[in-house]
Amino acid sequence: MIDSFNSYGLEPWIVKQVLSFLNKAQTPQDLHVEDASESGTGYAIGRTVAARILAQRNALPGRRFTRLEQVQQISGLGQDKLHDLVAGFSLPAAEAFRRQMSKTVLPSNFTLVYDSIHIRELKNFHLIARTPSRLNHLVTKRLEAIAYEKHGDVPVRDLIGTLLDQAYLETFPSPQIGAYALALWFYRFDEDNWFSFASAHAEAEAYLSRYEAPSDRLELRLYKGFPNAGLLMDPISVTDLPVVVNYPEQVITIWRAQLQD
Structure with a gap:
């Protein structure tokens, strides 16, 4: 069951988008997120942190994230970067x-x-x-x-x-x-x-x-x-x-x- 990540007050559909993106990624290069502003050019998670995200995911049952808290625990992925990641998927x-x-x-x-x-x-x-x-x-x-x-x-x-x-x-x-x-x-x-x-x-x-x-x-x-x-x-x-x-x-x-x- 996908957690609603209440500490961020997010809608469930936003959480689903973020977790789906992270679960689909096969390489660190896949972890590129368009930002939510109309003129934004997007940003990329750094290679080291991206590799940690994939390693953390692959160590989980089913090799999938099911809660954002699991992502939050990754070293180097601070609150600002996690906020940016979430914002990239907050567009209806x-x-x-x-x-x-x-x-x-x-x-x-x-x-x-x-x-x-x-x-x-x-x-x-x-x-x-x-x-x-x-x-x-x-x-x-x-x-x-x-x-x-x-x-x-x-x-x-x-x-x-x-x-x-x-x-x-x-x-x-x-x-x-x-x-x-x-x-x-x-x-x-x-x-x-x-x-x-x-x-x-x-x-x-x-x-x-x-x-x-x-x-x-x-x-x-x-x-x-x-x-x-x-x-x-x-x-x-x-x-x-x-x-x-x-x-x-x-x-x-x-x-x-x-x-x-």
Whole structure:
């Protein structure tokens, strides 16, 4: 069982990210961490300390870390360095995906935004995740607020629920299949004129496959036929509304985008 590392007050998903990174490393060179700032260039743990980390891990049952306290005991890995290590994995999945898409795939005239709803009570989160009507209600309320902020118009706001009910909700439990569907949504904006399907797919798969365990999946839900253009975003936009159910972070994320051609 992965410890929640209460002395740092960390969310369990951050601890899982750190331990997964340390458990995957095969050589000291593998222990390189991007820092959490948008302009950061990352840093590397020194070779000596990195070698100690691997040696400590390989001496454990199953050759795996299961608690951050096990890492904390390693000589030369001070509190500052451990804090930096943790900070490198504290970026939520949605923000990491947005940054990576903006950095490596999308042109400067493409706007990609998301709205994440954190549901702290685990039982309530799972109830919403497995009940389409509850998910629809949650998404509707957030989209109504977005539409009202954009238009200042009550009738437009009140139209959201009807349009969402009319859309067909398709679920993609597999991150691999979901990545194709999400990449295709991006690709439909202007096909190969601005970016390739392959580049969008690579980032979408990395996003939806961020966590290792099947129970820690990120699941794409696509509201097919939902109109974005003129309602939530300005043209150029496309139909369908991607929503990602993020189990480890207990977050529902709604994605919107527009292209200024």
